Amino acid sequence: MLVDTATAALAGPLVVAGAAKLAAPPDRLDWPIRTGPLRPPWGPRLTGVAEAAAAAAIVAVPGRPAPLVALLAYLALTAVAFGLRGTRCACFGLARLASVGRAHIGVNAAAALVAAVALAAGPGSEPLVRAATGTGAAAVTLAVVVLLDRRARRAERTPAAAPCDRTISGVRMYVTDGCPSCRALKQLLETVEPARREAVVAIPVERGAKLPAPVTGMGVPCAVGVDESGEPVCSPVEGIGAVKALVDGIAVRTSPGARGREDARVR
Structure with a gap:
């Protein structure tokens, strides 16, 4: 038995x-x-x-x-x-x-x-x-x-605001072709203020490939905020809601600082 x-x-x-x-x-x-x-x-x-x-x-x-x-x-x-x-x-x-x-x-x-x-x-x-x-x-x-x-x-x-006291100037977002969650997130980001949307760089990742630090071990979509020098700041996030919240936290500069914002964009 x-x-x-x-x-x-x-x-x-x-x-x-x-x-x-x-x-x-x-x-x-x-x-x-x-x-x-x-x-x-x-x-x-x-x-x-x-x-x-x-x-x-x-x-x-x-x-x-x-x-x-x-x-x-x-x-x-x-x-x-x-x-x-x-x-x-x-x-x-x-x-x-x-x-x-x-x-x-x-x-x-x-x-x-x-x-x-x-x-x-x-x-x-x-x-x-x-x-x-x-x-x-x-x-x-x-x-x-x-x-x-x-x-x-x-x-x-439910977007969870990451406890971060650093200024986020841009976001590196990791996505995979054919990922339904990634497509949904991209559509959601179309509603974001243009200045913030322009500060987001989508990085395509091959399925099964190991993600780089600091998002190693996460699933897609995931993202990490960066400062003006392009260095990661705060903790990376995973999921539609968390990535959207991170993008919403990008510091948008006024016109006099527009050039600085362009220089700070993630490559």
């Missing part, structure tokens, strides 16, 4: 992740893979089908093949998370989760370890236990994802 419970619990996150990818319009997904057979628009669909099929096999297939499927699935997810660290997480479709990092790698690796232990322990043979456990694990996963997504959306809608 313990083997069945441990094995089936691994199906919960897979079925939620697969269903979320299949339900989300591909053009709205911040999908991190841009080349190869898993590029949009079919990449999210194929990945979602694979995750859903793996979840079904883990619950329905008797004996050792079930934990073997779970082991292979989570080893693959661990490798993918390692390769995509630093990018936006599209693990659960449109849910706004943290950027791919050590937590993603660790959770998937731990799940692979559980699957390996279940595989070594021997075959389970209680389909009802698997079905009940898989359903419960999916419900818990869905609840956690919804909670994290709502928290992230509230944070994006």
Whole structure:
């Protein structure tokens, strides 16, 4: 019974992740893979089908093949998370989760370890236990994802003013092509006062590339304020609301200082 419970619990996150990818319009997904057979628009669909099929096999297939499927699935997810660290997480479709990092790698690796232990322990043979456990694990996963997504959306809608006593003369903003949040932020910045908008420099970043200091480890869109010499000031920020608040904090000079403002623009 313990083997069945441990094995089936691994199906919960897979079925939620697969269903979320299949339900989300591909053009709205911040999908991190841009080349190869898993590029949009079919990449999210194929990945979602694979995750859903793996979840079904883990619950329905008797004996050792079930934990073997779970082991292979989570080893693959661990490798993918390692390769995509630093990018936006599209693990659960449109849910706004943290950027791919050590937590993603660790959770998937731990799940692979559980699957390996279940595989070594021997075959389970209680389909009802698997079905009940898989359903419960999916419900818990869905609840956690919804909670994290709502928290992230509230944070994006509520600009947090960074505690900074330095004058911000410009903003370096890091964005990625195909990022829905980046597109939304650019549209939002069109409403900003022209003098402030001109002090913002959007720096394109390749998907999967490591961001430079001081925004290393953040997801896009993110930004950092700079002073008149172009040196970073205060703490970098991440997310639509926080970047917009940073841009709103740019010090706008009057006409006599216009030349100084132009000299201070970020290159």
